[in-house]
Amino acid sequence: DTEVTQTPKHLVMGMTNKKSLKCEQHMGHRAMYWYKQKAKKPPELMFVYSYEKLSINESVPSRFSPECPNSSLLNLHLHALQPEDSALYLCASSQDLGGAKNEQFFGPGTRLTVL
């Protein structure tokens, strides 16, 4: 299985809602990532997890809260978002963080709209 899956595919939420994005991989990868991508822009890194521990937080606002319950799962909890947070949220995984060859495998993304 060389897939990264993400649910839901689409999410519409109000600014007072609490929702979660889910990401799963069964490739035995120990590093997982969240990216945010606005329309016609490149992906921007948000968080990196390595061996289920948060390794990098790119100064993301606290209304985004990542969680890695186990090595196959990565969640992104959303609360009190703003309309400008509307974007495509991409999850990725790689074997680990070290070494010169660590391609990242991306999921299809969750398209989030905040009303």
Place this chain on the structure above:
Amino acid sequence: SQQGEEDPQALSIQEGENATMNCSYKTSINNLQWYRQNSGRGLVHLILIRSNEREKHSGRLRVTLDTSKKSSSLLITASRAADTASYFCATGKAAGNKLTFGGGTRVLVKP
């Protein structure tokens, strides 16, 4: 912040022609990767070239890397309509495997 800048921003070619896009970056890197993205979907990894490599091939793809000029190019030969997508370069550093993406090149291959 963006590390790489891609050129051109958009490219329109006929099926069968070659497509070339360039990526420039600013700081030292461990590797440089190219990804393809179809219409707001996930990214597909195409090829990784390490900082000590100069050229790499994969099928119809050819990537070059010039670390002295801090630039890379991606050549797609004999393009097909299915190659229509956005192509991103991404520079990787060993610490944290953090990828920083360039602005992307939108390629349209007309049948």
